[in-house]
Amino acid sequence: MPEQVPGPMAGKAALVTGGTGGIGKATAIGLSALGARVGITGRDLGRAEAAAADIVRQTGNPSVDVFVADMSSQAEVRRLAAEVVERYPRIDVLVNNVGGFWAHRHVTADGLEHTFALNHLAPFLLTNLLLERLEASAPSRVVTVSSGAQATGRIDFDDLQGARDYSGQRAYNQSKLANVMFTYELARRLQGSGVTATVLHPGVTRTDFGAEDQVRFFEVMGPVARPFMKRPARGAETPIYLASSAEVEGVSGRYFANRKPKRSNRASYDTAAAARLWKVSADLVGLGGG
Numbered sequence: 001m002p003e004q005v006p007g008p009m010a011g012k013a014a015l016v017t018g019g020t021g022g023i024g025k026a027t028a029i030g031l032s033a034l035g036a037r038v039g040i041t042g043r044d045l046g047r048a049e050a051a052a053a054d055i056v057r058q059t060g061n062p063s064v065d066v067f068v069a070d071m072s073s074q075a076e077v078r079r080l081a082a083e084v085v086e087r088y089p090r091i092d093v094l095v096n097n098v099g100g101f102w103a104h105r106h107v108t109a110d111g112l113e114h115t116f117a118l119n120h121l122a123p124f125l126l127t128n129l130l131l132e133r134l135e136a137s138a139p140s141r142v143v144t145v146s147s148g149a150q151a152t153g154r155i156d157f158d159d160l161q162g163a164r165d166y167s168g169q170r171a172y173n174q175s176k177l178a179n180v181m182f183t184y185e186l187a188r189r190l191q192g193s194g195v196t197a198t199v200l201h202p203g204v205t206r207t208d209f210g211a212e213d214q215v216r217f218f219e220v221m222g223p224v225a226r227p228f229m230k231r232p233a234r235g236a237e238t239p240i241y242l243a244s245s246a247e248v249e250g251v252s253g254r255y256f257a258n259r260k261p262k263r264s265n266r267a268s269y270d271t272a273a274a275a276r277l278w279k280v281s282a283d284l285v286g287l288g289g290g
Helices: 022-033 045-059 074-087 114-136 148-152 168-189 215-227 235-245 271-284
Strands: 015-016 037-042 064-066 093-096 140-143 196-200 254-257 260-262
Touching: 015 022, 015 074, 022 037, 022 045, 022 093, 022 235, 037 045, 037 074, 045 064, 074 235, 093 114, 093 235, 114 140, 114 168, 114 196, 114 271, 140 168, 140 235, 148 260, 168 196, 168 271, 196 235, 235 254
Parallel strands: 015 037, 015 093, 037 064, 093 140, 140 196, 196 254
Antiparallel strands: 254 260
16 A cells, blocks of 8 residues: 555545546545545445545545445435535535436436436535535535536427437537536635636546447447547546646636636526526425525
């Protein structure tokens, strides 16, 4: 085990959703190596415990906690948030990383389309449930992992759940644009609170993304494209940077790629649409108030 050296995030706590593999695990490794106490979420206890043990082994930082939740379920997100608040006296960083791609339409326990529920509503609900603790821990940060797919996304308010006409790619693009719009609206709402909100594109990364329900394109092109994709550690560079770097202290409401601020989808700057999406999302997760 490497010898642990106190890092710039010593004394700070970070929660990384979907931290058992891919970019999420690589992000957790990076934050742990900087000295943070890191919590990771996963659906399977065994896999999450194995990931936590590997993070400890790689970084020499023993402060890695496991939280088990299927975040496509709102009840599970609420239970997760309560457990995090109980175990973490402070939360300095929340990394909303969990997400997925489904080629075919699936419905969650709450009767919602899976892509929208997991990729957008889960981080929306979790962030709101943890906001009080984040504000009490300020200066703190909310970092949300989106995708370059946001650039071609469109929020279809008339068919958010893809009930009339489902396309896996269209649902994914919409959810990733929703991540950006959520972040910008959150930043507006948190002005002056000491909590910042940023969103990012990690780059096309070599993970098991989409493995549960692959489309034919991924099945054929995946093995061809994989050698040209970033390793998860490279994909995690931007979320680690946004979660920890002094360079972005106080920076909020911005979209990043390769650790640089970028312009996002033109639609993401529509403040009326973002406010509407917030209200619809709040209603769908039972927060009310909009």
